[in-house]
Amino acid sequence: MLINGKSETRIEANDRGLQFGDGLFETIAVKDGAPCLWRRHMERLLGGCSRLGIKPPDIHQLRQEVDREIGKAGRGVIKIIITRGPGQRGYRPQAESQPSRIISFSDEPSFPEQVHQRGIVARLCSTRLGWNPALAGLKHLNRLEQVLARDEWNDPSIHEGLMMDAAGRVIEGTSSNLFVVQDEKLYTPDLSRCGVAGVMQGRVIEIAEELDIPVIITDISLQDLWVADGLFLTNSLIGIWPIRELSGQEFSLDALPRNLIDAVQERGYSLS
Structure with a gap:
C-alpha cells in the first residue's frame, strides 16, 4: 500500500476521509499488468474532485504510483482513495488542506465459473x-x-x-x-x-x-x-x-x- 507515495499502512487520525468520509475512490481492474479503463476512471475521479472542491491529484504522479503498486503482477485490482486530507475539528474544510492519496493492490477476485x-x-x-x-x-x-x-x-x-x-x-x-x-x-x-x-x-x-x-x-x-x-x-x-x-x-x-x-x-x- 502507498500513502502519499510512501509504503505505509497508517493514515493520520485527523484525515477527513476517516473523520467524515470526505473523499472519493476508484476500483480498477488490472489485466496484462496495466489498469483498465484508466482514462475513464480518471475522468470520474477528477470530476468528483471538482464537484467536492478537493484539490485534484496529479494524474501523471498517480499513474506512476499505481504502476509501482502493481509491480510485476499481471492481474488484480487497484484501489485509489483521494481524501481532502488532514483537517481541524469541525465540518468546514480548510482552504489549505492537502489531499491524501491511498493506493492499494489486491488479488483478482474469484467469480463463479461460467x-x-x-x-x-x-x-x-x-x-x-x-x-x-x-x-x-x-x-x-x-x-x-x-x-x-x-x-x-x-x-x-x-x-x-x-x-x-x-x-x-x-x-x-x-x-x-x-x-x-x-x-x-x-x-x-x-x-x-x-x-x-x-x-x-x-x-x-x-x-x-x-x-x-x-x-x-x-x-x-x-x-x-x-x-x-x-x-x-x-x-x-x-x-x-x-x-x-x-x-x-x-x-x-x-x-x-x-x-x-x-x-x-x-x-x-x-x-x-
Missing part, C-alpha cells in the same frame, strides 16, 4: 438509498447504505442485491449498475438523485450504441423488473453479469443481447 453464460442469483435489499442530487453519480467514500444492504444476506449462492431509493425506484446493485432488457431495448436507471455512475456502465452504453442497441436512461420501478425480458448488472471488475433469478423469480437469458455481452468481455476492458 457466470457470464449461466447468470447469477440476486435479491432485493430492504435498505434504501437516500436522495442527494449534490452527491448523485459520485463514487464518494460514504458507503454506509451499501454496507447495510450487503449485510442483509449471507447466502453464498446470492451474488448481488438490488437497492431502491426512498420512493421505491430501483437504482443499482450494492456494487453494480443495472440494465433492464425489454423489447430489444436497454433501460438503465436515472442516477440524478442517488447512485453511482459506473465506469463500466458508461462503456456498456457506448458499445450498445455501436451495435445499434437503443439505450434509455429513465426511472425504473419494481414492476418494470418483474415484466422485463431480461436483466443484467455491470461494474469495472465483473464486466456483465446476467441475472437468472431475482428474489425467487426466474429470468430467461435468451433475451439478453449476446453480441453486447461478448463485445464487452472482448473489448470492454481497454486501457482507455
Whole structure:
C-alpha cells in the first residue's frame, strides 16, 4: 500500500476521509499488468474532485504510483482513495488542506465459473438509498447504505442485491449498475438523485450504441423488473453479469443481447 507515495499502512487520525468520509475512490481492474479503463476512471475521479472542491491529484504522479503498486503482477485490482486530507475539528474544510492519496493492490477476485453464460442469483435489499442530487453519480467514500444492504444476506449462492431509493425506484446493485432488457431495448436507471455512475456502465452504453442497441436512461420501478425480458448488472471488475433469478423469480437469458455481452468481455476492458 502507498500513502502519499510512501509504503505505509497508517493514515493520520485527523484525515477527513476517516473523520467524515470526505473523499472519493476508484476500483480498477488490472489485466496484462496495466489498469483498465484508466482514462475513464480518471475522468470520474477528477470530476468528483471538482464537484467536492478537493484539490485534484496529479494524474501523471498517480499513474506512476499505481504502476509501482502493481509491480510485476499481471492481474488484480487497484484501489485509489483521494481524501481532502488532514483537517481541524469541525465540518468546514480548510482552504489549505492537502489531499491524501491511498493506493492499494489486491488479488483478482474469484467469480463463479461460467457466470457470464449461466447468470447469477440476486435479491432485493430492504435498505434504501437516500436522495442527494449534490452527491448523485459520485463514487464518494460514504458507503454506509451499501454496507447495510450487503449485510442483509449471507447466502453464498446470492451474488448481488438490488437497492431502491426512498420512493421505491430501483437504482443499482450494492456494487453494480443495472440494465433492464425489454423489447430489444436497454433501460438503465436515472442516477440524478442517488447512485453511482459506473465506469463500466458508461462503456456498456457506448458499445450498445455501436451495435445499434437503443439505450434509455429513465426511472425504473419494481414492476418494470418483474415484466422485463431480461436483466443484467455491470461494474469495472465483473464486466456483465446476467441475472437468472431475482428474489425467487426466474429470468430467461435468451433475451439478453449476446453480441453486447461478448463485445464487452472482448473489448470492454481497454486501457482507455
